[in-house]
Amino acid sequence: MAEVSLELIGLQILTGLALGCIFVLVASGLTLIFGLLNVVNFAHGAFYAAGAYIGVFTFGYTGNFWISLVIVPAVMAVFGMLTERFLLRPLYGRDMSYPLLLTFGLGYVIVELIRIVFGIDGIPFSAPAALKGSMFLGDISFPRYRLFVMGFTAALLVGLWLFIEKTSFGLIVRAGARDAEIVKVLGIDTSKVWLLIFALGTAIAGIAGFLAAPMRGVIPEMGVTVLIEAFVITVIGGMGSLPGAVIAGLLMGVIVSITSYFAADFSNIVMFAIMAIVLLVRPQGLLGRRDSVR
C-alpha cells in the first residue's frame, strides 16, 4: 500500500457513515424500546431481516421503491404491536431476563419462517434506478444510494427527535422513561404508549433492514450480525442514551469501513476490541448513565 490517496480515505469515511446510519437506526430502535419498556428486544435483528424481505417482496410486486419504503414500516409496526400485546405484555413486572429470552426465541421463529417462505439462499437486490450511479462531492465520486441512506436516516432521526421532544405524546414518552409509575398514577394509559413505542421501534428496524438490503445483501441470518453490532454500539454509546447510539453508530461505521479496507481480517473484530476498551475504561459508555453499571 504505497500510496493512499485522500480521495480513497474520503470515500471510505463516507461509506462508513452510510453503514453507520444502518447501525444508528437499529441501535436507536433498541434503545427506544429499552428506555421505555425495559425490554431488550433480541428479536430486533429478526425484525430487521423481516423488513428487508418484506421490502424486497413488495418491490418485486409493485416495482416501486418508494411504495415499498412506506409499506415496510407499516407492516412491521403491525408485527410489533402483535408482539407487544400478546407476547411481551404478560411479562411486564417480571425479571428483565424473561422478555429477553422470549424475544430470543421469537427471533429463532421469525428467521426460520423467513427461510421457509423465501428459501435459505440470499436474494439479490440492488438500489432502485433513480438512486443508482455516483455523484461527485468535490473530487470524490460517491454512490448515490449511500448518500440517500444518510439523508433519509438524518431526516428520520430529526423526525424522531421532534416527535419525542416537541409533541405531547413525546412528553408522555419522556416521562414514562423517567418514571412509569407516576405517569400511570396521573391517569395516562401507559399500555397504549408502550404498544406504540414498540411498534415504532420495530418499524425503524424494518426500515433499516430494507435500506441495508442493497448495501449488505438479503439473507435470512442478516439480522444476527446487525443485532450484535447494535448491542456493541449501545454499550459503547452509553446504555439507554439515544444521542450516544447516534454518535457511536456513526463512529463505528467509519472505523469498520476503514479497517475493512486497510486490514480486512480485523474488520469483524475491531468493534469488539473497542467495546472491550470502553468497558475497561468507561463501563457506562460514552454518554451513559452511571446506574447501568455496578
Place this chain on the structure above:
Amino acid sequence: MTSMDIPTLAAPTLAQPRRQSEWGLWVERHRVLLVLAILAILPVALPYPALAINILIYGLFATGFNLLFGYTGLLSLGHAALFGAGAYGCGIAVAALGLPWFVAIAAGIALAIFVAAVIGGLAIRTKGVYFSMVTLALAQCLYFIFYQWTSVTGGESGLRGVAVTKIGVEPLRIDLLDPYQKYYFFLVFVAVALAAFSRILQSPFGSVIEGIRENENRARASGYSLDWMKWMSFVLSGAFCGLAGALNAIHLGIVSIETLFYTTSGTVVMTVLLGGMGTFFGPIVGAALFLSLEDITSNWTSHWQLIAGLIFIVCVRFFPKGVWGSALARFRS
C-alpha cells in the same frame, strides 16, 4: 432509572424457604448418585446410544451454564465461547499437536477457563441485560477470530482429524468406536464433574452466589466482593462447559465452527430453561427433553429452529420454572 434497583425475580424455585420432607432431603443428599444411577441406564433405555452421549455432553454443558444462570443469576448469552473453547482446545491438541487424550482434555478445559476469565472479566463490569449483551458480543468476537484463523482452527470447514479411537488405561482398553464404551468412558468424567459441582454448591461460595442472585445489594452489604464472586462463578462455569466441549470434540472427531456460533448459546439457555434453572437435576432433564425432541422432530421436518423457538416462547411465557422446577414446586407444596 430507579426500576433497575428492584431485586430480581430470577430462579424462583429456590427463593422460597426450604421446607422439605424427609424424602426430599434424602433426594437432595444423594443427588449426585441419583443422577449417575439414571445416567448409567440411559444408553440402554434410549433407542440408540448416540442420543445418550449427546444428552451426557449437553447435560454437563447445561449444568455448567446453570452455575452462572440458575445459581448466580447472571444470564450469559456467550456460553458457546466456553463450550467451543473446550472443543477447540482439545481438538487442536489432538489434531495439530498430537498430544495424548488426557492432555488434550486438560488443554480444552484450560482454554475454556482462559476464555471465561477474559469474557467474564469484561462482562461483570456491566449488569442486568447489558451483561447478556456483552457476553453475546464477546462470544461472537471469538467466533470471528476462530473463523478467520484458518491455519490453526480450519476456519469455515471446521477442525478435522480429532481422532481418539483407542484409550488404554491399564489394565483397561477402551474402544471409543463402540458407542457404549464411549458413553461409559465419558460418564466417568461427568461423574467427577457432577460431584465437584455438587460440592461447590454446598460450599460457602455456593451460598454466596445464591445470595447474589437473590439480592445483590444485601450480598454486597454482607461484605462480599461481588466482582470476585461473579468472576469466579463465570470461570468455574467455564471449566465445566470446557470439559463438555472437549468431550464433544472427542465424540464427533471434528470441531465445527458452528460450535462457537450464538445458536449454541441459545441452545444451552433453552436447555436449562426447559429443565428448570437453579436446580441440580434441571439441566440434565432439560438436555434429555430437548435433545429427544430435536431427535423426534428431525424425522419429519428440517425446520427444527422453528420448533425450538416456539418451545422457548412457551417455556418463558407459561413454564418459567421449567419441567423439573415445576415438578419440584408441586412436590414441595
